[in-house]
Amino acid sequence: xxxxxxxAGSLGRLPAASALLALVLTLGGCASAPPPNDSMNxxxxxxxxxxxxxxxxxxxVDLGFAQDKFQQAxxxxxxxxxxDATNLAEESxxxxxxxxxxxRLGAARAQIQxxxxxxxSLRAEGQQVEAAAEQREQQEQQQLQQQQQQMQADPAxxxxxxxxxPAPADxxxxxxxxxxxxxxxxxxxxxxxxxxxxxxxxQPSSGQPVDPNNPDATNQGGHP
Numbered sequence: 635x636x637x638x639x640x641x642a643g644s645l646g647r648l649p650a651a652s653a654l655l656a657l658v659l660t661l662g663g664c665a666s667a668p669p670p671n672d673s674m675n676x677x678x679x680x681x682x683x684x685x686x687x688x689x690x691x692x693x694x695v696d697l698g699f700a701q702d703k704f705q706q707a708x709x710x711x712x713x714x715x716x717x718d719a720t721n722l723a724e725e726s727x728x729x730x731x732x733x734x735x736x737x738r739l740g741a742a743r744a745q746i747q748x749x750x751x752x753x754x755s756l757r758a759e760g761q762q763v764e765a766a767a768e769q770r771e772q773q774e775q776q777q778l779q780q781q782q783q784q785m786q787a788d789p790a791x792x793x794x795x796x797x798x799x800p801a802p803a804d805x806x807x808x809x810x811x812x813x814x815x816x817x818x819x820x821x822x823x824x825x826x827x828x829x830x831x832x833x834x835x836x837q838p839s840s841g842q843p844v845d846p847n848n849p850d851a852t853n854q855g856g857h858p
Contacts, residue, residue, distance in 0.1 A: 673723035680730035690731040692740030700729035
């Protein structure tokens with residue numbers, strides 16, 4: 635009577651069972667991992683911070699890496715590959731932080747450069763104002779020197795020109811007492827005619843005055 639041993643067959647099945655158990659445990663561990671909501675939210679927040687800091691202008695490459703990693707993390711999250719989604723979200727967050735730092739540094743440098751340019755412009759304007767003031771002062775000094783030279787060359791004209799000409803005085807009006815009062819009721823009176831002594835009209839013997847225009851009128855009674 636032969637007795638078959640079952641030990642050898644049982645030992646042969648142990649590796650297969652162990653592999654199956656390990657696979658089940660692995661799948662169970664993957665299925666039991668929670669979704670990386672916090673990591674995804676953190677990566678998205680850092681991306682927005684980088685955009686607000688001006689990373690699109692000062693760090694476009696790093697911002698592009700962060701956006702690509704976040705899109706891959708979203709795809710892994712949709713496929714329930716939570717481990718991959720977590721790793722990609724962490725990488726996206728790191729790239730976004732780097733982009734934010736570079737953007738802030740670039741903005742600070744740009745601000746410093748703008749202030750430097752403003753200071754240079756103000757300095758140039760100040761120099762122009764000083765140059766104009768110096769030029770004006772030199773012109774005034776030259777004019778003063780020319781006037782002094784003219785005064786030294788011709789002191790008579792300089793003194794006469796320096797003395798102001800007096801303004802003509804107004805004639806005083808006559809007093810009221812010097813004006814003659816017109817006669818009352820007489821109106822306007824003319825000057826009386828003055829008769830010269832040699833122009834006295836002769837008196838005729840008859841007692842009538844002689845008409846100078848008609849001398850024959852006095853010859854009456856046949857007298858020549």
